[in-house]
Amino acid sequence: MENKRLELKLPVPVVGPLLEFLLPLARETGDAALAFEPSLDAIEEDFRADWRADIANQSQDDQTRFAAIFDTEEFRRDGTAEFGPEDCEPMLRAASALRLKLRTRKLGAIADSALETGEIDFARLNKEERIAVTSYMLLASLQEIIIRHLDPSGEE
Amino acid sequence: MSVAAPKTKRKTATRKKTVPQPTSPWLVVVHNDPVNLMSYVVLVFKKVLGFTEAKARKHMLEVHRKGRTVVWSGERERAEAYAQTLQTWQLSARIEHSSDGK
Numbered sequence: 001m002e003n004k005r006l007e008l009k010l011p012v013p014v015v016g017p018l019l020e021f022l023l024p025l026a027r028e029t030g031d032a033a034l035a036f037e038p039s040l041d042a043i044e045e046d047f048r049a050d051w052r053a054d055i056a057n058q059s060q061d062d063q064t065r066f067a068a069i070f071d072t073e074e075f076r077r078d079g080t081a082e083f084g085p086e087d088c089e090p091m092l093r094a095a096s097a098l099r100l101k102l103r104t105r106k107l108g109a110i111a112d113s114a115l116e117t118g119e120i121d122f123a124r125l126n127k128e129e130r131i132a133v134t135s136y137m138l139l140a141s142l143q144e145i146i147i148r149h150l151d152p153s154g155e156e
Numbered sequence: 157m158s159v160a161a162p163k164t165k166r167k168t169a170t171r172k173k174t175v176p177q178p179t180s181p182w183l184v185v186v187h188n189d190p191v192n193l194m195s196y197v198v199l200v201f202k203k204v205l206g207f208t209e210a211k212a213r214k215h216m217l218e219v220h221r222k223g224r225t226v227v228w229s230g231e232r233e234r235a236e237a238y239a240q241t242l243q244t245w246q247l248s249a250r251i252e253h254s255s256d257g258k
Contacts, residue, residue: 041250
């Protein structure tokens with residue numbers, strides 16, 4: 001596993017939309033921090049609320065960390081964000097949670113296959129959907145960069 | 157086969173009552189979702205379950221093609237720990253009892 005710090009440089013034009021869209025989502029707390037409803041069918045009834053709260057707490061911690069890394073003067077100015085190895089796993093989980101939130105809340109009208117392949121007709125989307133798709137793809141790129149950083153030997 | 161313990165540090169909910177444990181194993185099942193990247197799922201399987209790259213990819217492809225994969229089986233408490241950790245990684249995981257016949 002890599003121990004070096006990771007520096008990301010994003011094009012300044014995408015910084016604004018990223019912050020505008022993702023930071024409010026990343027700062028959600030409590031139930032809203034849950035990106036999906038965990039399956040609790042086989043879990044004892046008495047245990048379910050604590051189980052669900054554990055997932056929400058972890059998700060909230062990860063997304064709060066994500067927001068702190070990107071909500072900086074430096075990122076707003078030149079699109080540069082830096083984080084250490086201890087942030088890689090929370091960032092991966094947060095990016096996954098945010099993609100799930102975007103998928104269910106902002107991109108419901110777009111087919112899974114289109115989002116998977118990236119073959120999307122942007123001209124047919126409204127402004128909010130365009131920003132959401134861009135954010136969704138940026139998060140995937142961020143995850144791919146972190147995964148390669150953590151595990152350079154992993155197959156493509 | 158031995159597997160690594162869950163690696164995510166988190167507050168664990170306390171079981172409030174004990175129920176009789178059946179002798180047949182509990183399964184940790186991961187279902188397909190259209191959002192998480194294949195490379196991400198492989199990494200999570202390696203980190204949480206201690207899988208090799210080849211085994212992680214095999215299970216990832218099984219989820220992708222068949223819609224679900226059983227990633228672990230054994231006693232209930234450990235199955236719960238794995239399922240909950242996989243859920244904190246945003247995977248659609250659940251436990252099932254093997255006698256459910258699913």
